[in-house]
Amino acid sequence: MSDSDLPAGVERREIAGETRLATRGPPVYGEPTADGWRAWDPRRSKLGGMFELGFVTGLTGGETVLYLGAASGTTVSHVADFAGPTYAVEFAPRPARDLLDAARPRDRLFPLLKDARKPESYAHVVEVDVDAIVQDVATRGQATVAARNARFLADDGRLLLAVKARSEDATADPSDVFDAALDELRETYEILETRRLDRYHEDHLGVVATPQ
Amino acid sequence: MTDTDAEAGWFAGRAAVAAARDRIANGEADQPRDWPALAVASGFADSTDDYYDRLHEETLGATRETVRERERADDQQLIHVVRAMDDCERTANELAERAAEWAGSLFDDPEPGIEGARAVADREPDGELERRAVSLAGRVTGLAAERDALAETIDRIAPAVAPNLAEMAGAELAARLIALAGGLESLAKKPSGTVQVLGAEDALFAHLSGRAPSPKHGIIYTHDYVRNTRPEDRGSAARALAGKLTLAARVDYYSGERRATLHEEIRERMATIRARAEAESDGGAEGGA
8 A cells, every 4th residue: 555545643664674554652562662663563453454455544643533442452552643632432341451551641542431332421521523433342233333423423534443243143154244234334324445354354344434 | 602511521510520530430411512612611621732631631530440440340249230130120020010900990001011110100190099009100110220220230340250251141141140150269160061051950950850851051041142043953052152151251260361262162163053054954965963
């Protein structure tokens, strides 16, 4: 991909003898670093995988972001490095403890222990018209989660979604699961791009969408 | 923008630190708004930057406190919650029957059940007898609401108490298995054959005294993997699921870390078991292998 598609603040850097996707910020999970830049492993991050595969994410750097499914903060720490105010929603207490460590040195990363299926439980904290929603939740009903959270997204904003087939139905063919999820998404969003993330994440579909 | 807009935000009333954190953790709003601008307009923050600085501090604090509280919740607390939930549900249903029978003698066409009690509770009573009947219906809806609140608490604390078990079984079934075993430790120490029939003690003892076939499953019947597998494969499904649930409980008790391979393995095993039904409906070429 051409690096012009990468947001400002995300670069390809020489780290430990390899050219790696990287952002600048305090290290979080023992990732390799060089000159203050932290390698962003596309195998550990769906969004990192989408950048590596050349998705047109519409991100240019400095955006306000709502991140759903922040887990231990691996990916959201990279997002906060290049984006503006970043709201990180995570449901499980154990990973949220690690998320706190990632958020402490990042003064525009806001950790929230909330259920992404219940946006009204954080709509009094997360602002309206965010520029991007990044979603990586491993629960059933991933398209429903995206639809319910559309209330936060600006009209020209972007939804960057990784659909995990096995969270919806472990026994069904992933293509069928993806088709069903996309059909449901189309009720709320216009789909701009979809591609399988298999090179980095098995049975995952990357989706870029914008509100209808 | 008016003050009433700002009232809905977490920072309403320029709250003290403790109150602001409580609102972040437990507050609600139907719709998001431009909170940074509202906070500046209402005088809570001097500038957008100031607002974000305080939001960072308060979300860190609120989330740290909630995480600590959730992680403090242990298996014994979970058992109390699941038993209280069952008691509330049973009592609500029992009282709903009584309330419906009584209401039927006072009002036209009351509906049965919790929904019926809700309709009766909304009535304007006339006279002492109606007042008591309507009040009783109100207690029923209160108990039903308490049951729902307890169920939400289980959803929240079960993943903290037993992350792998809760992920594999779902929060409610995980809580029930722990309650039936008497704790996470004793669940972790049970053989998987026992976990498979937890909750089916009557059937198990009928079998042991020679009066019945061995039960295929206990409470784990409520899991989608068992219930939505065709009857002839349910024994296999229950055995496979019980095996992995036992391992999940052991990982949760002895290590507490999430183990992804465990969840992959049960998915693959279930796919294999369910593929039997498809193979047979495709002409039975593979037989019962």
